[in-house]
Amino acid sequence: MSKLLSILESLDRRWIFLAMAISVAGPILYIGITGKTLPETPTPAARAVYKEIEALPPGTPVLLSFDFDPASGGELIPMATSLVHQCAARRLRMVFIALWPLGPQLIDETIKRVILADYPDLKEGVDYVNVGFQSGNEAVMKVMLTDFAKAFPITKNGIAVGDVVALQGIQRVLDFPLLITISAGYPGAKEWIQYVVSSSGGKIKMVTGCTGVQTSALYPYYPNQLSGLLGAIKGAAEYESLVNSSLAPNDTSAAIPAKYLEAQRRMGPQLGAHLLMIALIILGNIAYFAQRKSKVRATS
Amino acid sequence: MKPSKAWVIIVSVILLLVGIRMSIGQGMARAYVERVDQSVEVKANDKHGASTEKWTEWHSVAPKKFEAAQMADQSQTKIVFSLANTIGLWLAAFFTLAIFSFLYRDNPGYRLAEAVIIGVSAAYWGVVGFWDTLVPKLFGALTPTLVHDQVLPSLPAPSIGQVVAMYFALALGLMLLMRLAPKGGWISLWPIAFIIGVTAGLKIVSHVESDLVAQSVATFKPLVQPVVGAEGGWMLWPTIWASLKNILLVVGVLCCLTYFFFSVEHKGVAGRAARIGIMYLMITFGAAFGFTVMGRVALLAARIEFLFDDWLWLIDPAGKRIVEVATAAGSMLCWW
Numbered sequence: 001m002s003k004l005l006s007i008l009e010s011l012d013r014r015w016i017f018l019a020m021a022i023s024v025a026g027p028i029l030y031i032g033i034t035g036k037t038l039p040e041t042p043t044p045a046a047r048a049v050y051k052e053i054e055a056l057p058p059g060t061p062v063l064l065s066f067d068f069d070p071a072s073g074g075e076l077i078p079m080a081t082s083l084v085h086q087c088a089a090r091r092l093r094m095v096f097i098a099l100w101p102l103g104p105q106l107i108d109e110t111i112k113r114v115i116l117a118d119y120p121d122l123k124e125g126v127d128y129v130n131v132g133f134q135s136g137n138e139a140v141m142k143v144m145l146t147d148f149a150k151a152f153p154i155t156k157n158g159i160a161v162g163d164v165v166a167l168q169g170i171q172r173v174l175d176f177p178l179l180i181t182i183s184a185g186y187p188g189a190k191e192w193i194q195y196v197v198s199s200s201g202g203k204i205k206m207v208t209g210c211t212g213v214q215t216s217a218l219y220p221y222y223p224n225q226l227s228g229l230l231g232a233i234k235g236a237a238e239y240e241s242l243v244n245s246s247l248a249p250n251d252t253s254a255a256i257p258a259k260y261l262e263a264q265r266r267m268g269p270q271l272g273a274h275l276l277m278i279a280l281i282i283l284g285n286i287a288y289f290a291q292r293k294s295k296v297r298a299t300s
Numbered sequence: 301m302k303p304s305k306a307w308v309i310i311v312s313v314i315l316l317l318v319g320i321r322m323s324i325g326q327g328m329a330r331a332y333v334e335r336v337d338q339s340v341e342v343k344a345n346d347k348h349g350a351s352t353e354k355w356t357e358w359h360s361v362a363p364k365k366f367e368a369a370q371m372a373d374q375s376q377t378k379i380v381f382s383l384a385n386t387i388g389l390w391l392a393a394f395f396t397l398a399i400f401s402f403l404y405r406d407n408p409g410y411r412l413a414e415a416v417i418i419g420v421s422a423a424y425w426g427v428v429g430f431w432d433t434l435v436p437k438l439f440g441a442l443t444p445t446l447v448h449d450q451v452l453p454s455l456p457a458p459s460i461g462q463v464v465a466m467y468f469a470l471a472l473g474l475m476l477l478m479r480l481a482p483k484g485g486w487i488s489l490w491p492i493a494f495i496i497g498v499t500a501g502l503k504i505v506s507h508v509e510s511d512l513v514a515q516s517v518a519t520f521k522p523l524v525q526p527v528v529g530a531e532g533g534w535m536l537w538p539t540i541w542a543s544l545k546n547i548l549l550v551v552g553v554l555c556c557l558t559y560f561f562f563s564v565e566h567k568g569v570a571g572r573a574a575r576i577g578i579m580y581l582m583i584t585f586g587a588a589f590g591f592t593v594m595g596r597v598a599l600l601a602a603r604i605e606f607l608f609d610d611w612l613w614l615i616d617p618a619g620k621r622i623v624e625v626a627t628a629a630g631s632m633l634c635w636w
Contacts, residue, residue: 017403025604032615074602075595101428135433153456160454198510212595216588224518232591233598258618269601
């Protein structure tokens, strides 16, 4: 025991980094080769996101705000894929915007990955439109409350928003019954709640998918100001399994495309890393208390 | 061991492993593109007649598609190997490993990657600031004809109010730059005061509305929350569970508020409540830490997935390659 304690006390932290790398890489290799993923049980917050989208009749306009960049892609791209997948399957009218400068490129990639690949019947400008990025953070949200076209005068492709069929009937942000944000920080979900949802008097509902760092700050808003919440990769995996099972409920033998299993695949490394973290915390505490005990003995 | 020796060993091992991987199966890290010919009909207007504009786009495709096209026709040129994308792939792998190398020790590779990130980010923000803010907003209002004719033909003409507002914004912007001047730096305090005033005005209202009022309302919960069943009676366990949740919420809010109430000494009832408040705060910090760990591990997993899938071709979850990935990965693991 004393030998183990002395090893723990003098352990080079790089061994912990190596252990973490192995605990993450091992499951990735295993899942990548076998294709097996862990089962997911959706929590009420993830179910709420699914239900809010499912409750909208086909053709309803929804606003999807991509407020993130590739740095958070590991967590948020799987969410974006599943959210667009469900919206496209429901035949909702998708209006994509971004308050982060790299958002429009991520929107284009998601459109290519989901809509162009699996829903080729949906027409750009009619069933979906990428309005693009607008600088100004909260100011853009405030302007959208009164005049959508003033906040976003032209689409990413340079077309005046007044000429876009997908935006017909949209005068202001409150004309969207549902706002979906994928958020990595500022400006993001918190600002949408503060500047749009709270001012709307319940006219617009909002669901969000956010990074792990943001999740604990957004939970207080659920379920009153935030109708649904996908927290970190775990929320993404829960929602992904929900969407996959609902879109192919009777055909379990059909292979689900890998792009719709991205979040579930990443839960394997999560398991490995979390088990390691728990083991290290327990070991660290044992070492701490044992060290304290030996110091007390030495003093007495 | 000297740091230089350690680095020589690490880099040699990586190069050796990559070399072995390149010699197994179909190799690794190659990118392919597909040629897509595009065209658009341009309508006639008062300046030019109708025409057809044509251009070629190169879209990234999976290696499997290239192999299938080659099998069908060896001489095809529609899907080809892309040297530029392949170099990009190798650079992405190099920078990923260079950033990870900091976990072992600071080194020139890490510093190079860091400098590249800073440089690229600064340049990108400069370009975004110019094209997404200055051009459509400032120049679009001050020189609408020029912007309309040369850059954004669909940009609506600005109203008089917008033009006046933009002159005001331009003046404030120039005043802000006076901060850099050797004399007259005090002039920059005026636009800073304007920014602080506007931001405070915007934030106070929204915070009071969405955080103070709405969150306070959400805290007013009944301590006994009856859950009524289908027959109209109370369901015992759901009622207990719902009530317990509400009690925990109300107690947590009151105790945390007590902890931050420093006008009363934390003794007796106040002290015990503050102590419970500390426990709630610790649980909150623990949850926040747990979520942060989850987020960081997800990002690490995404990068390792990139290295294994796109670069080393060890795994193939998306079915991008014809090669038997399990064989390649197995061979690699066996060798290891």
